[in-house]
Amino acid sequence: MTIEISKEARAEAVASIERYFRENMEEPIGNVTAGALLGYFIEEIGPLIYNRAVLDVQERLQKQVGDLDIEVNEDPFQYWRKFDKARKGK
Known part of the structure; x- marks a missing residue:
């Protein structure tokens, strides 16, 4: 893959x-x-x-994907638990 920069960036770099x-x-x-x-x-x-930047991004994305189960996890079978909690509170 060829790395290219814009004409403006090239002029500033020169x-x-x-x-x-x-x-x-x-x-x-x-x-x-x-x-x-x-x-x-x-x-x-x-x-x-x-290549180093790509590796850094990959590591960050893998960590974020690994954390998805914690961030968006929902426990199943919660319907009756909310009623049970309400009854215990009475």
């Missing part, structure tokens, strides 16, 4: 890379080079982050 190089590296980086670096990171490291 600007962020350029700023990072300007403020933290000895040499600035150009727009084209920053775009290529971003493409490299998305293709090379993006799947690692994406």
Whole structure:
């Protein structure tokens, strides 16, 4: 699965890379080079982050599904119990 980002997000990411190089590296980086670096990171490291996020979501969903029986459980045969409780209260 190819990871893609919107044009707006890509432009912001490229600007962020350029700023990072300007403020933290000895040499600035150009727009084209920053775009290529971003493409490299998305293709090379993006799947690692994406897969971790998918695992996190799966774990959370499995826990929520596991809790369903507790959250939505209804005890059967409750009709007569409400009458029995009312009679004991008299």
